[in-house]
Amino acid sequence: MIFKANLKILESTxxxxxxxxxxxxxxxxxxxxxxxxxxxxECHDADLILRNGKIITMDxxxxxxxxxxxxxxxILAAGNDSEIAACSSPRTEIIDLHGQTxxxxxxxxxxxxxxxxxxxxxxxxxxxxxxxxxIPEILKQVSExxxxxxxxxWILGAGWDESKLSEHRYITRKDLDAVSPNNxxxxxxxxxxxxxxxxxxxxxxxxxxxxATPSGGVIDKDDSGEPTGIxxxxxxxxxxxxxxxxxxxxxLPATRVVSEKALEAGLTTIHDICLLAAGIRxxxxxHKNGWLKLRVQMAPLVSNLQDAEALAKGGIYSGFxxxxxxxxAVKMFADxxxxxxxxxxxxxxxxxxxxxxxxxxxxxxxxxxxxILARAGWQLETHAIGDRAMDEVLDSYxxxxxxxxxxxxxxxxxxxxxxxxxxxxxxxxxxxxxxxNPAFVxxxxxxFSKYGPQRVRWAYPAKSYFDNGIIAxxxxxxxxxxxxxxxxxxxxxxxxxxxxxxxxxxxxxITVLQALEMYTxxxxxxxxEENQKGSLEPGKLADFIIVDRDxxxxxxxxxxxxxxxxxxxxxxxxxxxxxxx
Ligand SMILES: [Zn+2]
Numbered sequence: 001m002i003f004k005a006n007l008k009i010l011e012s013t014x015x016x017x018x019x020x021x022x023x024x025x026x027x028x029x030x031x032x033x034x035x036x037x038x039x040x041x042e043c044h045d046a047d048l049i050l051r052n053g054k055i056i057t058m059d060x061x062x063x064x065x066x067x068x069x070x071x072x073x074x075i076l077a078a079g080n081d082s083e084i085a086a087c088s089s090p091r092t093e094i095i096d097l098h099g100q101t102x103x104x105x106x107x108x109x110x111x112x113x114x115x116x117x118x119x120x121x122x123x124x125x126x127x128x129x130x131x132x133x134x135i136p137e138i139l140k141q142v143s144e145x146x147x148x149x150x151x152x153x154w155i156l157g158a159g160w161d162e163s164k165l166s167e168h169r170y171i172t173r174k175d176l177d178a179v180s181p182n183n184x185x186x187x188x189x190x191x192x193x194x195x196x197x198x199x200x201x202x203x204x205x206x207x208x209x210x211x212a213t214p215s216g217g218v219i220d221k222d223d224s225g226e227p228t229g230i231x232x233x234x235x236x237x238x239x240x241x242x243x244x245x246x247x248x249x250x251x252l253p254a255t256r257v258v259s260e261k262a263l264e265a266g267l268t269t270i271h272d273i274c275l276l277a278a279g280i281r282x283x284x285x286x287h288k289n290g291w292l293k294l295r296v297q298m299a300p301l302v303s304n305l306q307d308a309e310a311l312a313k314g315g316i317y318s319g320f321x322x323x324x325x326x327x328x329a330v331k332m333f334a335d336x337x338x339x340x341x342x343x344x345x346x347x348x349x350x351x352x353x354x355x356x357x358x359x360x361x362x363x364x365x366x367x368x369x370x371x372i373l374a375r376a377g378w379q380l381e382t383h384a385i386g387d388r389a390m391d392e393v394l395d396s397y398x399x400x401x402x403x404x405x406x407x408x409x410x411x412x413x414x415x416x417x418x419x420x421x422x423x424x425x426x427x428x429x430x431x432x433x434x435x436x437n438p439a440f441v442x443x444x445x446x447x448f449s450k451y452g453p454q455r456v457r458w459a460y461p462a463k464s465y466f467d468n469g470i471i472a473x474x475x476x477x478x479x480x481x482x483x484x485x486x487x488x489x490x491x492x493x494x495x496x497x498x499x500x501x502x503x504x505x506x507x508x509x510i511t512v513l514q515a516l517e518m519y520t521x522x523x524x525x526x527x528x529e530e531n532q533k534g535s536l537e538p539g540k541l542a543d544f545i546i547v548d549r550d551x552x553x554x555x556x557x558x559x560x561x562x563x564x565x566x567x568x569x570x571x572x573x574x575x576x577x578x579x580x581x
Contacts, residue, residue: 075540197229209227272299
C-alpha cells in the first residue's frame with residue numbers, strides 16, 4: 001500500500017516537473033531541509049516496537065531515529081519515541097533498547113557459505129590460520145590422521161595460506177609423502193584456486209609428468225618436470241574428480257550451520273555463489289523445513305557452454321523464488337586467484353616473468369555463454385581480478401547489453417581486484433556493479449605488492465567507487481575471509497594489511513557510514529532488492545540487528561570487534577547472543 005502511495009507521489013511530481021520545473025525545485029529544496037516525517041498515517045496495531053535506541057536507518061538522508069514499529073514482517077514506521085508510541089496497541093511487544101544501536105540487517109552478496117560449512121563438517125584436518133602457523137604443524141595433523149586411518153582412506157583439509165605460514169611457501173607433494181605415504185591427501189588452498197596433493201592422490205588422479213594440462217588450469221612442475229603436487233584452477237579437477245563422494249546427508253545439516261553463523265555475524269541475507277545441484281536442493285529442503293531463517297540468493301555456477309545452455313533451457317531465471325530463498329545471478333570465472341598467481345594481467349607480477357595468468361574461458365565462448373544466459377533472463381556475475389580479465393568481461397558485457405538492448409541488467413564483476421582508472425571508467429559507463437572485498441586488504445593484502453605499487457594503489461578500492469558513482473558491495477567471499485562482515489567494514493575504514501599493519505592505498509579509505517552502505521543499501525541494489533532491503537523504512541522487510549556498541553562513534557579500530565546482540569529477520573528474533581554466565 002505504502003509503495004502504491006509513493007508511486008502516485010512520484011507520478012505527480014513527474015507531471016509537476018514537466019509543467020512547473022521551478023516550483024518543483026523549490027519544493028524539492030524544502031523537502032531536503034525538512035524531510036517529511038517517516039511516520040505513516042495508518043500507523044497502528046504494531047506487532048513490535050523498538051524504542052529508546054539509536055537506530056541508524058540508512059535511508060536516503062541517513063536519518064537516525066530512536067524508535068521503530070513493525071507489523072506483518074515489515075517496517076511500519078520509524079521516528080521518535082512519542083511518534084512511534086502512537087503505533088502501539090495492547091498486544092504490541094515493546095523492546096526498550098536502553099540506548100543500544102540498531103542497523104539494517106547486513107547483506108553479503110558473495111559467499112561460498114554452504115561449501116565452507118560442508119568443509120567444517122567434512123574435513124579431517126584444519127590447515128588454516130589461526131589454527132596453524134607453519135608447515136610442520138600441518139604435517140603433524142596429517143601424520144596423526146594417517147596413523148589412525150586405514151591405508152587408502154583420504155585425508156582432506158581446506159584453508160591453508162602460505163602467506164600465514166612461517167616458511168612462506170606452498171606445501172608440496174614431498175612434504176605430504178613424508179608423513180602420509182599410504183593415504184591420499186588433498187588440501188585445498190583458502191582461495192579455492194589451488195590445492196596440494198600427495199603422490200598417492202596424484203596417482204589416483206592420473207597426474208604425472210606427462211599429463212596434458214587441462215585448459216584453464218596449471219599443473220605445477222619442478223625443475224626436473226615432475227609435478228610438485230600443486231594443481232591450480234581447472235587442473236584441480238584431476239584430483240577433485242576422484243575424491244570420495246560427500247555423504248548424501250552432508251549438505252542439509254550444512255545449511256543449518258550457514259544460517260546460524262551468518263545470523264550470529266549480523267547478516268540477514270547472503271548470496272551463496274557457485275552452487276551445484278546438491279547445494280540448491282539442500283537450501284530448498286532447509287527452506288521447506290522452516291529452519292532457514294537467513295534469506296539466501298542462490299547463484300548457480302556455469303563452467304562451460306553446455307552448462308550455460310542447460311541452465312537457459314531449464315526455464316528458470318534470476319529472481320525466481322520468494323523473500324526467503326530465490327535464484328540470484330549466475331556465476332562464471334574469467335581468471336584465477338592472486339595466491340595461485342593465475343589472475344589475468346597485462347604486466348606480470350614480480351618474479352613471474354612471462355606469467356600473464358589464465359583466461360579460464362576463450363573470449364568468444366565467454367561472450368556466447370553470457371549472451372545465452374542474459375537472453376534467458378539471468379543476471380550475470382563474473383569473477384575477474386586482473387586488468388586483462390576485467391577487460392575480457394567488460395568487452396563481453398558491453399556486446400551483450402548492446403545485442404539484447406538490455407536497459408538495466410545490473411551485471412556484476414566479482415572482486416575487480418585491480419580497478420585502475422581505465423577499468424573504473426568502463427564500469428561507470430556500462431553501469432556494471434562490483435562485488436568487492438574490503439577484507440582482502442587486511443587478510444591477503446600481502447599478495448598485492450608482488451604486482452607493483454601502481455596496481456597496489458588500485459587494489460580493492462572503495463573511495464574512488466563512491467567518487468565515481470560506481471555501486472560496490474563489500475563481501476567476505478567466505479571461506480577466503482571470515483564470514484563476519486565486521487572485518488570488511490573495519491578494513492574498508494582502516495585498510496591495514498595483516499603482516500605489517502601498513503595502510504594500503506590510504507586514499508581509498510572511506511567513512512563508517514560509507515562502509516555500512518557497502519553492506520546494506522548497495523548489496524540490496526545489486527540483488528534487485530532495494531525496495532525491500534538495505535534500509536529501515538516503512539514498507540521494507542523488518543530485517544535488523546542490535547549491536548553492542550555505537551558503530552558511528554567508537555574508535556575505528558573497534559569496528560572488527562563489534563558483536564551482534566540480536567538479529568531479527570522479518571520482525572522475528574532469529575539470533576540472540578547467549579547471556580554471559
Ligand atoms: Zn568467490
